Amino acid sequence: GFRGILRGQLVSRDVEKGELVFRADRATRTWKANRAKDTNSCRGRDFLVKGIAGKWLDVLITLEPGDTIEVEAFHNGGEHLDFISEWLKKVE
Numbered sequence: 001g002f003r004g005i006l007r008g009q010l011v012s013r014d015v016e017k018g019e020l021v022f023r024a025d026r027a028t029r030t031w032k033a034n035r036a037k038d039t040n041s042c043r044g045r046d047f048l049v050k051g052i053a054g055k056w057l058d059v060l061i062t063l064e065p066g067d068t069i070e071v072e073a074f075h076n077g078g079e080h081l082d083f084i085s086e087w088l089k090k091v092e
Contacts, residue, residue: 001035002027002042002075005087010067011046015060018052018083022069036075048080049073052088059088067091 008024023046027039049071052060063069072087 002030002039002073002081003034003036004028004030004039005070005072006042006047007068007070007091008047010063010065010069012065013060013063015057018050018057018060020049020052020060020063020069020071021046022049022071023047025068028070047073049083050080051083051085053083054085056083056085056088059090063090 005028006024007026007028008022011021011023013020024042027042030039068091070089070091073081073083076082
């Protein structure tokens with residue numbers, strides 16, 4: 001039920017599949033529809049984010065493992081997060 005923006009380190013990326021794996025540090029924002037009760041439980045966990053497409057692939061190409069990133073994603077079920085095409089960036 002998570003809805004919001006997570007910050008963490010990029011572990012790996014697959015541009016052809018439009019996917020990335022990152023290790024979360026914290027949730028930087030949550031939306032009103034967020035149903036995750038303990039957003040701090042994400043700390044240290046690896047998450048697969050699927051569905052990166054369009055202009056966001058250009059951002060994904062520039063990211064390297066170890067980069068600190070922010071990604072807006074929703075947990076709609078299953079063992080992955082869905083990218084909702086709103087926010088993906090490297091944090092300087």
